[in-house]
Each structure stands twice: as C-alpha cells, then as structure tokens.
Amino acid sequence: MRRRAFLGGTAAALTFALAPHSLRAAPARFDIATLRKGWQGRLRAIAAKGTLPIIDIESCYNPGKINLAEFAGRMDEAGVAQVCMSPQIGKGGFDSGKLWNDGARDAVAAFPSHFIPASTAGIWPAWSEKPKEFLDIHLRRVVEDGYPLLGEFEFRHYPSPPEWQRGEMFRDIAIPIDGEHGHRLFAFSAETGLSFQIHYEIEDGLLAPLEKMLAAYPRAKVIWCHLAQVRYQGRSTVYGPAYLRKLLETHPGLYVDTAFGGPKSVYPGSRENHARVWESDGRVRPDWAALIEDHPWRFLAALDLGGDRMDEIGDKVKTLRRFLAGLKSEAAGTVACRSAWKLLFDEQIAL
Numbered sequence: 001m002r003r004r005a006f007l008g009g010t011a012a013a014l015t016f017a018l019a020p021h022s023l024r025a026a027p028a029r030f031d032i033a034t035l036r037k038g039w040q041g042r043l044r045a046i047a048a049k050g051t052l053p054i055i056d057i058e059s060c061y062n063p064g065k066i067n068l069a070e071f072a073g074r075m076d077e078a079g080v081a082q083v084c085m086s087p088q089i090g091k092g093g094f095d096s097g098k099l100w101n102d103g104a105r106d107a108v109a110a111f112p113s114h115f116i117p118a119s120t121a122g123i124w125p126a127w128s129e130k131p132k133e134f135l136d137i138h139l140r141r142v143v144e145d146g147y148p149l150l151g152e153f154e155f156r157h158y159p160s161p162p163e164w165q166r167g168e169m170f171r172d173i174a175i176p177i178d179g180e181h182g183h184r185l186f187a188f189s190a191e192t193g194l195s196f197q198i199h200y201e202i203e204d205g206l207l208a209p210l211e212k213m214l215a216a217y218p219r220a221k222v223i224w225c226h227l228a229q230v231r232y233q234g235r236s237t238v239y240g241p242a243y244l245r246k247l248l249e250t251h252p253g254l255y256v257d258t259a260f261g262g263p264k265s266v267y268p269g270s271r272e273n274h275a276r277v278w279e280s281d282g283r284v285r286p287d288w289a290a291l292i293e294d295h296p297w298r299f300l301a302a303l304d305l306g307g308d309r310m311d312e313i314g315d316k317v318k319t320l321r322r323f324l325a326g327l328k329s330e331a332a333g334t335v336a337c338r339s340a341w342k343l344l345f346d347e348q349i350a351l
C-alpha cells in the first residue's frame with residue numbers, strides 16, 4: 001500500500017510539473033474547416049465583383065519584416081484571394097539554432113481569409129545546411145499543427161535575379177532529389193496526401209532523377225514550381241510542352257506552378273529571357289497554352305513573392321493575369337484558383 005501510494009504521489013507530482021510546459025509547447029492545430037469557410041467567402045466576394053480571384057500557391061516571406069495589414073490591402077487591390085504563406089528562416093535565425101518558423105500562424109491569425117498557412121521554406125541556410133534536422137522538425141510540425149501544404153524545397157536552385165545582383169552565390173543549391181532527403185519528403189507526401197513544392201532547375205541532367213522519384217512515389221503530390229523557367233537554354237534540350245505533357249500524363253501526382261517572369265525578364269547569369277512560355281512579341285506560346293488547356297487542373301497560379309520582393313505583388317499579379325488572359329477562359333479560371341482548391345481540399349469549388 002505504502003509503495004503504491006508513493007508511486008501514485010510521484011506520478012501526480014510529475015504530471016503537475018510537466019503539464020504547464022507541455023501546454024505551452026503544444027500549439028493549437030489550424031482549424032482548417034473554419035478557415036475554409038473564410039477562404040471560400042473571399043474567393044466568391046472577389047468573383048462577384050467581376051474579378052478572377054487568384055490563389056497564390058507559392059510565396060514565402062520574412063515574418064519579422066512584413067507589414068501584414070499593408071500587404072493584405074495590396075492583395076485586395078490586386079484581386080488575390082489567398083496567398084499560401086511560407087515563412088523564411090534567415091541566416092540570423094539559423095545561427096541562433098532555428099530550423100522551424102511558426103510565422104504563418106501569425107499571418108493567418110491576423111487575416112484569416114487572406115492567408116493559407118504553408119510550412120517553413122526549404123531554402124538556404126536551414127534546409128541546405130542541415131537538411132536532415134530541418135526535415136525532422138518540419139515533418140513532425142506539419143502533422144501536429146495540421147498544415148494543409150508544405151513550402152518550397154530547393155533541390156536545385158540557381159541564385160534568383162535579385163540574389164545574383166547582390167552577389168549571393170551561396171544561394172546556388174544542389175541537393176540530389178533522389179537522395180536520402182528527397183526520398184523522405186516524397187514518402188511523407190505519399191503517406192499523408194499533403195503536397196509539397198520543389199524548386200528544381202530545368203536541365204537535361206536533372207530530368208531522369210525526378211522521373212525516377214515520381215515513378216517510385218505515385219501517391220506523392222509534387223508541385224514543380226516555375227513552369228518553363230529555363231535559366232540556361234544550352235543546358236536544356238529535352239524539356240518543352242511535349243515533354244511536360246508526357247510527364248503529366250504518366251505521373252498523376254505531378255503539378256506545375258506558373259511563377260515566372262514577364263516576357264522581357266532576363267536571367268543575369270545567362271542574359272537569356274528565362275521565362276520561356278512567352279513568344280518574343282509577349283503573347284503566350286500556343287503550344288504551352290494548348291498543354292495547359294488540356295490539363296488545367298494540374299497547373300496552379302503562383303506569384304513567388306519572397307522576403308526581398310514583397311512590394312512586387314502588383315507587378316507579379318499583372319504578369320500572372322497577362323499569362324492567364326492568353327488561355328481560354330475556362331482554363332484560366334481553373335488555373336487561377338480552382339485547381340489549388342481541388343489540390344488542397346479535394347473539392348471542386350463553385351464560384
């Protein structure tokens with residue numbers, strides 16, 4: 001008796017000692033069912049005004065720098081219904097030991113009908129320097145917190161034009177997509193049904209490993225960011241509308257987002273016009289339009305905003321709407337927002 005009482009007392013004391021800590025450590029799960037009503041209402045309100053609403057599937061931001069109210073106002077002006085917001089961890093955060101950022105929670109709390117939470121961006125340095133540890137916390141928190149979408153993981157990434165201009169060559173990232181970390185991510189997506197985004201430069205030598213992974217994980221949902229954004233044409237002789245058509249028709253879990261520059265956008269590394277969907281006169285190339293019109297549910301509108309370019313939302317939306325205007329209106333409506341809704345919530349939304 002005395003022994004049982006002693007043990008019981010110890011257990012009670014332990015519970016008491018641990019409870020406040022564990023309560024603080026466990027964040028509330030996103031209430032996706034309630035949030036969805038707000039997201040749907042905002043989509044419908046924008047459509048009711050005669051504007052094609054946009055869901056941006058791929059943007060990240062610096063939670064310490066953004067003015068959320070100002071940014072939400074710009075979204076209102078541009079007819080952007082939702083931005084899938086993925087927080088970035090910069091060098092300072094990484095140096096202080098951070099591998100996860102909860103910032104999307106603040107954005108969603110402040111403007112619940114504007115933002116869809118996406119998990120921490122897989123970028124330099126947190127992902128590229130410590131990929132295993134990054135995934136350890138990332139995959140756990142995505143499940144615990146109920147994120148509907150994972151952020152963008154840079155497997156092969158050349159410095160973006162602004163990074164190139166700033167001489168940030170450390171943003172040149174190469175992590176094999178068919179290596180240990182790629183397998184872990186694809187397997188996670190296949191098991192959970194959650195989609196994730198990849199930044200994966202379009203080059204001949206990179207296509208076979210991606211095809212291998214898509215074949216190995218047919219249930220994984222992969223968003224290949226930046227349709228037809230080829231930084232160096234000399235390194236890409238295979239990719240084009242015919243190649244991507246075959247890839248999409250072979251692998252039902254593959255999606256592509258439409259974040260790319262305008263017709264005159266030049267990649268400083270090669271000095272080439274890297275957004276290859278455009279004709280030289282600025283129209284959408286008919287072969288790309290035909291592919292998208294045949295498979296509109298596989299293409300997702302995206303703005304690719306980042307911490308260093310949040311103020312470009314107006315220009316980015318103009319480029320996106322110019323591109324959408326080059327598609328038949330039914331396909332444009334699907335790519336603008338309906339395909340993202342279907343991918344995220346497995347539901348066809350009526351606007």
Ligand SMILES: [Zn+2]
Nearest residue numbers: 152199225226
């Ligand atoms: Zn990217």
